[in-house]
Amino acid sequence: MEDVVRDTLLTYKKSMNLACSCDRCLDDIMALALNDLPPSYVVNNAYSPYVRAQHQADRQGATNIITIIAKSAAKVSGSPRCEAYAQTKQHN
Template sequence: MSIHNIMEEIVLEVLVKYKGSLQLTCECERCLDDIRAIALNKLPPRYIVQMEHRPYVRAPYTADRQGVTNIMSIVTQAAGIVSKSPRCGEDA
C-alpha cells in the first residue's frame, strides 16, 4: 500500500487549468515543477492510503469556494516568484 498526498494532484490541476491566466514568463517543465513545489510547501499535506477516500479529502479544497480561492492564491504567488526568477536557464 502506498501513501498519496492529495494536495499534489489538486495543485497540479489548478496549475494546468489556470496556466494561461498566470502570466508565466516560462512554461517549461522545470518552472512548472518549481511552482508546484513552492505552492505545496505553503499548503498543508493531505495524505491518504486508500484511494477511495480521495473525494472526502479533496472536497474542502475543490468544492468549497474558500478552499479553491486559497489554493489559487498560493499557486498564483508561487507563479509570480518563479516568473521573476526562473531557474530553467541555470547550468546544472
Template sequence: MKVHNIMEVVVVDVLKKYKDQLHMPCTCEQCMNDVLAMTLNHLKPQYIVKDSNSAYVRALHEADRQGSTAILTKVAWAARVVAENPRCDKLRGPSE
C-alpha cells in the same frame, strides 16, 4: 506502507486549469515543478492511504470556495516568484 499527499494532485489540477491565466514567461517542466513545489510548501498536506479516498478529498477542496481561492492564491504567488527568478535554461542567461 504507502501514503500520498492529495494536495499535490489538487495543486497540479489547479496549475493545469489556470496555466494560461498565470501569464508565466515559461511553462517548461522545470518552471512548473518549481511552482508546484513552492505552492505545496505553503499548504497544509492532506495525506491519504487509499486512492479510493482521493475523489472525496478532492471534491471537498473543489466545493470549498475559500479553500479553492486560498490554493489558487498560493499558486499565483508561486508562479510570480518563479517567473521573476527562473531556474530553467530557457530564461536564464548563458553566463548564469
C-alpha cells in the same frame, strides 16, 4: 493535495502570464505552493477523489489554493531556474 495543486495550476496557467511554462518551472511552482498549503495525505488512492471534491466544494479553500499558486507562479516567473528560459534569454 499534490493532485489538487497540479490540476489547479494546469487550469489557470495560461492566465498567470508565466515567464516560462516548461515542466521544471511548473514543478517549481507546485513545490512552492505545496510548501505553503496544509498537507492532505491519503494512503489509499481510492480516497483521492474525496480529497479533491472537498477542496473544490470549499470556495474559500479553493480561492486560497489559487492565491497561493499565483504567488508561487509570480516568484518562479521572476527568477526561472530552467535551461529553457536561460536559452531564450541568450538568444535575445
